[in-house]
Amino acid sequence: MEFKLDVHTHTIASGHAYATVTEMVKAASERGLELIGITEHAKGIPGTCDSMYFHNMKIIPRKMYGVEVMMGAEINILDYDGTLSLDEKIIDKTLDIRIAGIHDPCYTVGTIAQNTQALVKAIENPQVDIISHPDDSRIPVDYETIVDAAKENHTLLEINNSSLDCLSSRVGAWDNLQVMLRFCEDKKVPVIANTDSHFADAVGVFDHVSVLLEEMNFPEELVVNRSVDLLKEQIQKHRTIRKIGKQRCSS
Numbered sequence: 001m002e003f004k005l006d007v008h009t010h011t012i013a014s015g016h017a018y019a020t021v022t023e024m025v026k027a028a029s030e031r032g033l034e035l036i037g038i039t040e041h042a043k044g045i046p047g048t049c050d051s052m053y054f055h056n057m058k059i060i061p062r063k064m065y066g067v068e069v070m071m072g073a074e075i076n077i078l079d080y081d082g083t084l085s086l087d088e089k090i091i092d093k094t095l096d097i098r099i100a101g102i103h104d105p106c107y108t109v110g111t112i113a114q115n116t117q118a119l120v121k122a123i124e125n126p127q128v129d130i131i132s133h134p135d136d137s138r139i140p141v142d143y144e145t146i147v148d149a150a151k152e153n154h155t156l157l158e159i160n161n162s163s164l165d166c167l168s169s170r171v172g173a174w175d176n177l178q179v180m181l182r183f184c185e186d187k188k189v190p191v192i193a194n195t196d197s198h199f200a201d202a203v204g205v206f207d208h209v210s211v212l213l214e215e216m217n218f219p220e221e222l223v224v225n226r227s228v229d230l231l232k233e234q235i236q237k238h239r240t241i242r243k244i245g246k247q248r249c250s251s
């Protein structure tokens with residue numbers, strides 16, 4: 001399939017990635033992408049940027065080299081209640097795209113039930129559009145529960161190309177993603193593929209994801225990467241449905 005967007009990438013601002021915003025967007029253009037998301041790690045990951053970085057992202061043009069640019073963050077899920085490592089106001093005011101995921105240095109791995117609850121709470125949060133790399137055997141989760149929550153909340157679960165690479169520190173991603181994607185197929189739950197690039201040469205390269213999807217004969221219509229509009233519709237649905245729910249609860 002043709003991948004028109006890649007919204008999970010990191011630049012030098014994340015502290016352990018090596019290209020600039022300009023280089024990443026240029027690479028996206030050369031790969032023929034229509035949209036790139038730049039999503040630096042939020043605080044908690046050693047060497048990443050401070051809140052001020054997110055505050056000032058408004059100065060970055062949202063179109064460069066013919067590619068739409070979304071400036072966002074990959075926020076840490078800190079605990080089993082799904083607490084996020086970035087202030088709510090910063091998320092609302094500064095981020096075009098909001099990814100949340102569990103990362104080693106800022107999460108104590110729990111039981112399957114606890115890890116699952118951490119992800120479900122994040123999935124239910126209107127400030128989280130996408131759950132990054134829910135694919136690591138070191139942080140075991142119940143995939144059916146997560147897929148059900150994603151369906152109900154229109155939150156996107158990620159197929160992370162970097163997790164599928166042999167260089168990845170994550171464990172068991174091929175097997176775990178197959179389990180997750182079978183549930184997504186059965187329950188008709190859309191997913192998103194991202195590269196999680198930490199250098200420009202990896203932007204828009206979905207080599208492992210393509211193999212996985214082909215091997216599984218996974219339905220293309222459930223992969224939002226085929227259309228920028230589709231991604232935006234999904235995000236809109238997610239943010240709106242939860243807001244309506246919140247208003248009802250507080251009134």
Ligand SMILES: [Zn+2]
Nearest residue numbers: 074101132133
């Ligand atoms: Zn991550």
Ligand SMILES: [Zn+2]
Nearest residue numbers: 008010074196
């Ligand atoms: Zn990442």
